Amino acid sequence: MIIAQMTDIHIGFDREARPEELNRQRCRAVLARLVKQPNTPDMLVLSGDITDRGDAESFARTAELLNDLPFPVHVMVGNHDSRDGLLAAFPHTLRGEDGFLHTAFVQDGLLVVLLDTLEPGRHGGAFCAARRDWLRGVLEANRATPTVIFMHHPPVVSGIEWMDPRPDEAWIVNLAAALDGMDQVQAIHCGHLHRQLAASFCGIPVSVTPSVAPLVSLDLRPISSAVPDARALITTEPPAYALHHWDGTRLVTHYETVGDWQVLAYYGPHLQPMIREMERERG
Template sequence: MLIAQISDLHIQADAAGDENSGRLQHVVRYLRKVPFRPDMLIISGDMTEDGLPESYERLREIIAPIDCPILLAVGNHDRRATFLSVFPETQINGGFVQYALDLGERRIVVLDTLEEGSDGGAFCEGRAAWLRATLAERPEAETLIVLHHPPALTGIGWMDIHPDDAWTGRLAAVIREAPQVVHLIAGHVHRPIAMAWAGRVLTVTSSTAPQVALDLRAIDPEAPDERALIVDELPGLAWHRWTATGIATHFDLVDEPMTIVRFDRRHQRMIRDLTRLTPSD
């Protein structure tokens, strides 16, 4: 099985200022034409920048041409009620966007780490109880966990969890009880990262929107040092090849030229002026 993962799309309601929609459209075209077509697409949160209905509607329109099943997870920029109003087919359990998909001898479990009003992750006792019960249903099924926030320190200080965050320990306790969990995939950090966590492999994919700059120095919130925070790198995605021996993750960049300027209403005057030029003598 080949799974494509994209994350942190940050689609905006304001079409005039939404460059992220164009970046996502570029990724969708890439997914539709690569010779190794995915069997499934996972979008691991921050689908929108603003959580507005118009943003989710634009997202739905952009991803419509993708001809494989799509699994959706929420991130800190998403809003559950608004998201579900546009994607009502998405499953919820206990009021959270969390669900399991059975794939024969394998299973994918999508978690909800959204705490509305906060950029940080969350995984309360209710969500932990649901995950524990869900994993207990099929202890023999090799399982992939999907979530938005990485529950581990990544080295990008201003995007990292707090080392004492209770939610990460709560999640780790459930995962350690479930030997069938073989891999976790996340987003949020806008960088490709691979690490070991709770005795499992955890991979983080980059964003289809602009990336977070790679700077592994400690950061002091009280001492601005002019470091780069967000950079205009190419849109990224991950490919997860799930075989009989495990999951191999490949990080990819969508490197075809992207259109910077289109002939739209904003540029109509420029085209009119250029096409009215008369030949010189």
């Protein structure tokens, strides 16, 4: 099974742009590559910040881009989104009795959990007691099932200070409590940071998929709201997506940037000896 992940599209950031805003152009490019690349996804997870302002028009324009995809799409909410706007554009999205847009399902022997980390009006993450208890209940009921968790906000400190939470924030403490002892969780995949990141949380590998919208600059120096030091904050680095490959035993993640690049080698008869030698080494 292959789970594709795109994140942080931010449709509507410049909705007056003509003929089409940059974020929509970048989204089209990633979707085109996702469909044409050789690894057909079994599903696509959009892990939050689908829109920039949470408005109905931007959600509708995003849904229009996804209409003809040949695989199902699971849409998650980010801090720039709104739950009502998402549900209007993507009515198949499940809303729990507690009001949160979180869900879990098993496919090909893997439990896929999609979390809701939105608190309206807050840039950073949220994970209240109700969400903690929901997640704990899901994991308790599926202790024997390998699990992958998707969430918008990374529960780790990246070092990009203006984007980071404090490590002791209540929502992070609640998430840790839900995950305590749940060793069936193989990975947590996030968005929000607009940069690729690898870390760990509660002994679980945590990865951030780079954004579709322009990326956050890699600058690990301290930053102060009192000193605008002219550092780069946002760049035009290429958009990217992830493919999470589950083979029934192992979960492996690949990332690809999207742009105009050339193929330097094709597999023809001249490269058969190399492939045969690699096969021989593997036995």
